[in-house]
Amino acid sequence: MLYLADGHFFATGMIHYLDHTTFSPALSPRLVVRIWLGNHALETIVDTGGLYFVCHPELAELCEPEFGPELRVAALNIRGHKVEGTLRRTKITLEAEKGQDLAVNVTAFIPQLDTGIQWPFPSFLGLQGCLEFLRFAVDPGQNAFYFGAM
Amino acid sequence: MTVWTPGYNDVTHVGIADRLLRFFGPRTSPFGGESLTTDLPPNDTRQDSTNGERGDALDADGTTTQRDITALLEAAMQAGDVQIFIQMVDRIDWSQQSPADFVSAVHLALAAGAHLTARQLAIQGHRLYPEHPDLDKMAYILAPSQAQVVKRPPHQTPGTPNFDWLREHSAHYRGMWVALREGQLLAAAPTVRELKNKLDLTNKGIFFARVP
Numbered sequence: 001m002l003y004l005a006d007g008h009f010f011a012t013g014m015i016h017y018l019d020h021t022t023f024s025p026a027l028s029p030r031l032v033v034r035i036w037l038g039n040h041a042l043e044t045i046v047d048t049g050g051l052y053f054v055c056h057p058e059l060a061e062l063c064e065p066e067f068g069p070e071l072r073v074a075a076l077n078i079r080g081h082k083v084e085g086t087l088r089r090t091k092i093t094l095e096a097e098k099g100q101d102l103a104v105n106v107t108a109f110i111p112q113l114d115t116g117i118q119w120p121f122p123s124f125l126g127l128q129g130c131l132e133f134l135r136f137a138v139d140p141g142q143n144a145f146y147f148g149a150m
Numbered sequence: 151m152t153v154w155t156p157g158y159n160d161v162t163h164v165g166i167a168d169r170l171l172r173f174f175g176p177r178t179s180p181f182g183g184e185s186l187t188t189d190l191p192p193n194d195t196r197q198d199s200t201n202g203e204r205g206d207a208l209d210a211d212g213t214t215t216q217r218d219i220t221a222l223l224e225a226a227m228q229a230g231d232v233q234i235f236i237q238m239v240d241r242i243d244w245s246q247q248s249p250a251d252f253v254s255a256v257h258l259a260l261a262a263g264a265h266l267t268a269r270q271l272a273i274q275g276h277r278l279y280p281e282h283p284d285l286d287k288m289a290y291i292l293a294p295s296q297a298q299v300v301k302r303p304p305h306q307t308p309g310t311p312n313f314d315w316l317r318e319h320s321a322h323y324r325g326m327w328v329a330l331r332e333g334q335l336l337a338a339a340p341t342v343r344e345l346k347n348k349l350d351l352t353n354k355g356i357f358f359a360r361v362p
Contacts, residue, residue: 012299018313034357041312041357051265058327058342059358062351071291073260087260089291093300101300107291128265134297149297 001099002137002146010135011146013096017046019143031138033145035125036093038066042123046136046145050126052109053092054078057085057119060110066090067108076109079121085111094147102147106130219247220254227262235262244274249282256288268292312357323361330357 002011018032031046037055040063044053054076060067068089075082087107094102107129111119125131135148219242226235239255247255252275259268269292275282276289311333319335327345329336336356337348349356 039351039354039356041355043359056360058360062342062346062358069287069291071260071288075261075263077263087291089293102297103300104295104297105293106295107293128269129292130295133295149299 002148009148011099011137011148013094013099013102013148014144014146015095015097016143017138017145018043031145032122033125034095036095037063037090041095044123044125046131047124048127048131050078050124051076052087052126052129053090053106054109054111054121054124054126055090056121056123057111057113059123060108067110070110073109076111078111078124083111085109096147102134102149104130104134219251220258223255223258223262227258232263235259235264236267239264239267239271244271245278249275249279249285252279253282253284253288256292269294312359316359316361320361325361327358327360330359331355 001009001014004010015033019029032043033046034041035044036042037059040059042056042059047054055063070086070088073085073087075084077083087109089105090108091103091105094104096102113119133150135146135150137146138144139146222238222242223235226238229235235258239259244252252271256268256271256275259265259271268288272285272288272292275285279285312330315330315333315335316328323338326338326340327342328338329345329349331353332355337345339345339348345358
């Protein structure tokens, strides 16, 4: 795995990422990594310009038992759209293809949509409340996303 | 839980403009006027900071009340400028504020888009009032992320076969939710609710995706 100059671990796990969501090859490149929420695997986009673990609302409904109490938040700006939703605590796991898994307690934002409205975005791993205290690195040559605890 | 938005009677209108102008000066005020209470006519006595019981009370001991704090932050939030909101928060002596001040301020910070400030307020409020249930919940939900290595034996990841399946079969399932395991379709349905009904969710390792 990856090491700091003093010999300590920088990253303890690695997963291969996709350059785009499974169904949107025409969009600009993304870092798409698979995470686990409870027993369920989800496709998420690494978004260091974003906040929180933004969970697709229907997936959140599917994984409801994985979420803690909620805090209503007025709005979060996601990709230029102001979205209302709730903040909740949950645990996600980055599953290592090499090395060791990393479980992360994160703040999740779950959009609340009006009836009949579908969430047009995937799920995101933002910085504050999610990736902020992880070590991570990207190797574009291998499509490898390295991660480790601080 | 819903965001608490103070109504007119919930906040101390007298003195808000004075205080904002004291902070930012008349030319730098983001509100473009001398008074924030634009919902009242100019001759309404409630706007007169020199003629009112509440105005006097605010200046009597130099401290701020909960209504005062909330009104200040509410005004800053409504200005739509997150930097102004953060500056307002930074100028308040939070060591002297009540749990209700912190709770209101966290809600307002989230509504204003000042998410890091919301976390800082929640944590500070929880440190000062660890028994307060709302602050306890806020500090828990907004806490910094914590990562922990999970040790387990190396294994073959099931993710890649699922992605392969999606690439090959997505054209047949557009608009549907699909549940896969190790590259095998378990169920497909137009909504999550219908998909849930087709699955035994106690089973581990199910991969979910919606085919756009």
